[in-house]
Each structure stands twice: as C-alpha cells, then as structure tokens.
Amino acid sequence: MSILAVGSVAFDNITTPSGRVxxxxxxxxxxxxxxxxxxxxxxxxxxxxxxxxxxxxxxxIRRGVDTRGxxxxxxxxxxxxxxxxxxxxxxxxxxxxxxxxETFQPQIPADYKDSNFLFLGNIHPTLQSAVRLExxxxxxxxxxxxxxxxxxxxxxxxxxxxxxxxxxxxxxxxKMLANESSLPRAARKVLAKGPQAVVIxxxxxxxxxxxxxxxxxxxxxxxxxxxxxxxxxxxxTGAGDSFAGGFMGYIAAQPELNRExxxxxxxxxxxxxxxxVEEFGTERLQRLSREEIDARFQVFRELTHLE
Amino acid sequence: MSILAVGSVAFDNITTPSGRVxxxxxxxxxxxxxxxxxxxxxxxxxxxxxxxxxxxxxxxIRRGVDTRGxxxxxxxxxxxxxxxxxxxxxxxxxxxxxxxxETFQPQIPADYKDSNFLFLGNIHPTLQSAVRLExxxxxxxxxxxxxxxxxxxxxxxxxxxxxxxxxxxxxxxxKMLANESSLPRAARKVLAKGPQAVVIxxxxxxxxxxxxxxxxxxxxxxxxxxxxxxxxxxxxTGAGDSFAGGFMGYIAAQPELNRExxxxxxxxxxxxxxxxVEEFGTERLQRLSREEIDARFQVFRELTHLE
Numbered sequence: 001m002s003i004l005a006v007g008s009v010a011f012d013n014i015t016t017p018s019g020r021v022x023x024x025x026x027x028x029x030x031x032x033x034x035x036x037x038x039x040x041x042x043x044x045x046x047x048x049x050x051x052x053x054x055x056x057x058x059x060x061i062r063r064g065v066d067t068r069g070x071x072x073x074x075x076x077x078x079x080x081x082x083x084x085x086x087x088x089x090x091x092x093x094x095x096x097x098x099x100x101x102e103t104f105q106p107q108i109p110a111d112y113k114d115s116n117f118l119f120l121g122n123i124h125p126t127l128q129s130a131v132r133l134e135x136x137x138x139x140x141x142x143x144x145x146x147x148x149x150x151x152x153x154x155x156x157x158x159x160x161x162x163x164x165x166x167x168x169x170x171x172x173x174x175k176m177l178a179n180e181s182s183l184p185r186a187a188r189k190v191l192a193k194g195p196q197a198v199v200i201x202x203x204x205x206x207x208x209x210x211x212x213x214x215x216x217x218x219x220x221x222x223x224x225x226x227x228x229x230x231x232x233x234x235x236x237t238g239a240g241d242s243f244a245g246g247f248m249g250y251i252a253a254q255p256e257l258n259r260e261x262x263x264x265x266x267x268x269x270x271x272x273x274x275x276x277v278e279e280f281g282t283e284r285l286q287r288l289s290r291e292e293i294d295a296r297f298q299v300f301r302e303l304t305h306l307e
Numbered sequence: 308m309s310i311l312a313v314g315s316v317a318f319d320n321i322t323t324p325s326g327r328v329x330x331x332x333x334x335x336x337x338x339x340x341x342x343x344x345x346x347x348x349x350x351x352x353x354x355x356x357x358x359x360x361x362x363x364x365x366x367x368i369r370r371g372v373d374t375r376g377x378x379x380x381x382x383x384x385x386x387x388x389x390x391x392x393x394x395x396x397x398x399x400x401x402x403x404x405x406x407x408x409e410t411f412q413p414q415i416p417a418d419y420k421d422s423n424f425l426f427l428g429n430i431h432p433t434l435q436s437a438v439r440l441e442x443x444x445x446x447x448x449x450x451x452x453x454x455x456x457x458x459x460x461x462x463x464x465x466x467x468x469x470x471x472x473x474x475x476x477x478x479x480x481x482k483m484l485a486n487e488s489s490l491p492r493a494a495r496k497v498l499a500k501g502p503q504a505v506v507i508x509x510x511x512x513x514x515x516x517x518x519x520x521x522x523x524x525x526x527x528x529x530x531x532x533x534x535x536x537x538x539x540x541x542x543x544t545g546a547g548d549s550f551a552g553g554f555m556g557y558i559a560a561q562p563e564l565n566r567e568x569x570x571x572x573x574x575x576x577x578x579x580x581x582x583x584v585e586e587f588g589t590e591r592l593q594r595l596s597r598e599e600i601d602a603r604f605q606v607f608r609e610l611t612h613l614e
Contacts, residue, residue, distance in 0.1 A: 205512035
C-alpha cells in the first residue's frame with residue numbers, strides 16, 4: 001500500500017575521510033523515498049527551488065516514486081554542508097541554507113489523500129500535525145524529530161506525539177525528549193506521550209524498538225536489530241532516513257500488521273541504512289535490487305541468530 | 308572442564324546515581340570467577356592482603372571456586388574507588404591503591420597445571436605470557452587488557468597477543484590497540500596480531516565477536532549478541548569481567564568447541580553482565596541459579612530473534 005513521505009529535499013556538500021562531494025541530491029524525504037521504493041509505492045511531498053532540475057526528479061521517478069507532490073518554488077533548494085572528519089557517528093554542520101524550505105507549507109495533492117501509511121520527516125511539529133489531520137485513511141504514521149524542535153517547539157511537539165504511531169529517533173534525541181539518561185526509561189516516558197512504539201537508533205550498534213503494552217500484538221518486550229559492521233563507511237548522511245524508509249516500506253508492503261512484521265521491519269531498516277552509507281549521497285540507494293536487499297537481510301539474520 | 312582465572316581481587320568504593328558502597332569485594336578475577344562458577348569448576352590465582360578475611364574468601368568458596376591459588380601477602384589488598392555520576396558507560400576513577408597487587412607474581416599451584424581453560428585478567432602482559440607458558444594442557448586462552456598496557460607496554464603486549472586465543476576488550480581499547488577508528492577494521496588488525504577471535508564489548512549495546520577465517524569452524528562472519536535494555540543499572544562495575552566469566556564458563560562446560568558454541572557463549576556473556584549490574588558489587592552474582600541464567604538467555608534470544 002502507498003506511503004506518503006513529507007520532508008526535506010536538499011543539496012548537500014559532504015566531507016568524510018573517504019572524500020568530498022558537492023551539491024549532491026539529499027534530504028530526509030529523498031533518502032526515505034528511495035529506500036522505501038524497493039518495498040512499496042511511495043508518494044512525496046516536499047519543496048524545491050529553481051536549481052532542482054528534471055534530472056534530479058528523474059532520480060526519484062526511476063524508482064517509481066510519485067513526485068507530483070513536489071512543489072517547485074522560486075528561489076534555491078535547501079542546502080546543507082557537513083563533515084564527519086572526527087567521528088562517523090556524528091555530523092558537524094558547516095552551513096545550513098534553508099532557502100525555499102524555510103516557508104515550506106506541505107500541500108497534499110487530492111490523489112494522495114487515500115494514503116494508508118504516512119512518514120512525517122523532521123519538520124516543524126505543527127506542520128507534521130497538520131499533515132496527519134488532513135489524511136483520514138492512515139493506518140500507521142511514522143515520525144521523526146530532532147533536538148531543535150525538542151528544545152524550541154516542545155509544546156507543539158507534545159501535541160504531534162499524540163498523532164504519531166511509531167516515533168523514530170536516535171539515542172541523543174530520545175534522552176533529550178524524555179530528559180532521562182537511561183534509554184529504556186527514556187523509551188517508557190516517550191511512549192507515555194502517545195506513540196504505540198518508539199524506535200531508538202544507535203548508529204553502528206543497530207536499533208531497539210520499545211512497544212507500549214499490547215501494541216501490534218501481545219507483550220511489551222523490546223526488540224533489537226543489528227547494524228552491519230562495515231569496514232568502510234563512505235558517507236553516513238541519510239542513514240537514519242534510509243532506515244526509516246526500509247522500516248516503513250516493509251511494513252506497508254505486508255498484508256497485515258503484527259509484532260512479527262514490525263520486528264522484521266526493524267531488520268529491513270538496518271539493511272537499508274547499511275546500503276546507504278556504502279557510497280556518497282543516495283548513489284547506492286538508486287541502484288539496488290530486491291534480491292540484494294533480501295540477501296543482506298539474511299546476513300543480518302546470521303549476524304545475530306543462534307541455531 | 309576447569310578454568311583457571313588469573314587477575315585482581317580488590318576492595319572497591321563505588322558511587323552511582325543509585326547510591327554508594329565502600330570496601331565491597333571486587334576485582335576482575337572475583338567477578339569473572341563468580342560468573343563462570345555457574346557453568347564449570349573455577350580456580351583462581353590472585354593476591355590479597357591482611358584485610359581479606361575468611362568471610363571474603365567464603366564468597367568464592369560458597370560458589371565452589373577453588374581458592375587455594377589466592378596468595379595472602381603482608382599489607383593491604385588492592386583498593387579502587389570510582390563513580391559513574393555523569394555516565395553509566397564510563398567509570399571515573401577516584402583513587403587506585405595497588406598495595407599488594409603492585410608486586411603480584413602469579414604462582415600457579417601444581418594442582419592447577421592441568422587446567423584446560425585459562426583466563427588472563429587485566430595484568431602486566433609479561434605476567435600474562437608467563438602464566439600461559441607455564442600451562443601445557445590449555446585448549447583455549449581468553450585474555451583482557453587495558454589502555455594502560457596498550458600505551459605503556461606495547462611491545463610486551465604484542466608478544467602476549469600471540470598466546471591469546473580470544474581477546475575480550477571494549478570499543479575504546481580495540482580502537483587504541485589497532486590505532487583505527489572503524490571497529491571492524493580494528494578487529495581485523497587485532498586478529499592479525501595472533502588471536503583466533505576478538506570480542507569487542509559495546510557496553511549497553513552488547514558485544515560483537517570477529518573471527519579469523521576458519522577459527523572454530525567455517526567462515527569469518529562476525530556475530531553480535533545484545534545487552535539487556537535494563538531500566539535500572541545500579542552499578543556497572545565488573546560488567547565486562549562478568550561478561551568474560553559467562554563467555555568462558557559456558558565454553559568450558561561444553562563437550563566440544565565450535566562456532567555455534569562460541570555464539571551461544573557470547574549470549575551467555577551478555578546474560579552474566581546483565582545480572583552483575585543489577586546490584587552493587589558482586590551481590591547479584593553471589594546468589595543466582597542456573598535456571599535464572601537460562602531464563603534470561605531466552606529473554607536475550609527473544610530480544611533479537613525473528614521467527
């Protein structure tokens with residue numbers, strides 16, 4: 001079934017120990033959509049400027065992504081520059097130019113309103129809430145946020161959390177959102193704010209999903225999926241968004257939603273994150289096959305499963 | 308089969324967000340021996356001072372540990388003080404008084420010389436090598452080290468690594484030992500120094516074992532075991548040594564040594580580490596049952612295994 005992804009499309013300058021690229025297509029919604037496109041139909045709502053050409057759009061179209069929800073505004077596309085010279089776990093931002101993204105007001109095309117799955121990328125929580133409330137057919141909403149919104153728009157974010165079924169954030173964000181240094185306690189506090197489940201992403205150590213009692217089935221035990229111990233990570237940019245795309249994409253493609261599906265989705269999230277970091281920007285995500293993805297899923301299984 | 312553990316016995320002062328204890332029995336060899344005692348016969352070689360009473364020794368004897376290798380020297384036992392107020396992942400040392408441990412020369416009782424499994428705790432690498440070379444029946448040697456030895460006695464440590472089958476270290480130590488920021492690359496470099504396998508412990512994120520090609524069976528894929536997401540960690544002291552005790556203890560108790568045994572051992576390492584941190588010092592490790600341990604092994608399996 002269709003996933004609607006709302007978030008940023010950007011051009012990035014990225015420096016890592018493996019090299020440097022400039023003006024490469026990026027943004028959370030781009031990584032998410034490409035990753036999810038290997039599992040299901042994806043629709044995207046975003047804003048771009050005059051510098052976003054039909055060549056850029058074709059990157060998404062070739063993967064079957066419905067790009068009619070991309071608004072073309074006057075001005076330049078969101079631009080971000082960052083480097084990972086000290087640690088591959090954390091980007092240091094060199095510059096952020098919001099450009100047309102600064103006044104982004106997501107417009108949902110009429111044809112998108114029957115979307116059953118929704119991913120709310122990291123945008124202002126009030127915009128996230130507005131998008132969710134416009135869609136009446138949604139079965140599952142995934143959402144992201146970041147430190148900036150946790151600190152600057154906390155009351156609005158608390159309202160958004162009531163509308164999100166699965167929140168996907170990293171360790172630092174979880175601890176900040178819950179004001180709690182223990183991850184399991186942070187997870188419990190986040191779940192009390194509304195979501196059925198929270199996925200906490202640990203970078204190279206994988207991710208853990210914590211469930212509300214009874215969410216997606218029986219029990220409230222957490223579940224953990226690994227990340228692949230890769231000898232070379234060329235570019236960590238977009239790993240978290242690709243994880244979200246694999247996670248949501250797998251779920252959207254299943255005939256039913258239960259706890260076992262969610263667990264497998266967590267593994268597929270790790271799989272897509274592991275592909276994303278193998279090359280700069282979205283290069284690797286543009287030319288995968290479902291066979292490669294399923295083969296890596298088996299590698300992830302062998303990495304963690306006893307006989 | 309019997310494991311011989313060589314390392315420190317200490318008295319610790321520990322402060323964590325959950326409270327404070329003083330002069331509690333600790334030390335790497337103590338945690339290791341108690342954890343391994345639930346799987347197999349353990350023999351300990353260590354040195355203590357006049358302040359180590361028969362009551363302290365009974366903690367080990369009650370768990371069936373053979374304490375005849377504990378040397379009673381004139382003076383005070385090794386004492387360590389530390390706190391975990393900022394982060395439970397890293398101890399800040401308040402004081403270290405080596406006392407009788409400063410001149411520790413491990414003496415292996417004649418009755419211990421037939422030990423089939425050996426664990427070389429974190430002591431001077433030259434002492435580690437000497438112990439290993441005294442034992443002719445050893446089938447598997449596990450070893451630990453720390454930043455101090457990596458920096459101060461690197462040539463000696465390189466010689467010791469040729470005698471160790473499985474090195475158990477944490478992320479920081481692995482990166483320092485290999486002078487490499489990527490963990491998988493660090494693991495490959497460490498394996499080139501001698502060990503058949505290296506276990507890299509990630510604290511709350513579990514542990515990964517990297518194998519030499521063909522070590523303990525076919526293949527060279529790594530394997531990852533989780534840690535339990537515990538809401539309350541009372542005292543992280545000794546978690547790594549308890550991990551090593553569970554890992555080596557499980558292996559020593561199996562009729563044969565193959566890759567599946569090593570993988571299960573990695574899970575049992577995580578299990579024993581998760582018990583150790585539930586109470587201060589060695590309290591929890593003193594009164595476990597094999598049933599509790601196997602029940603938690605199942606929890607670890609459910610935490611990571613797909614249907």
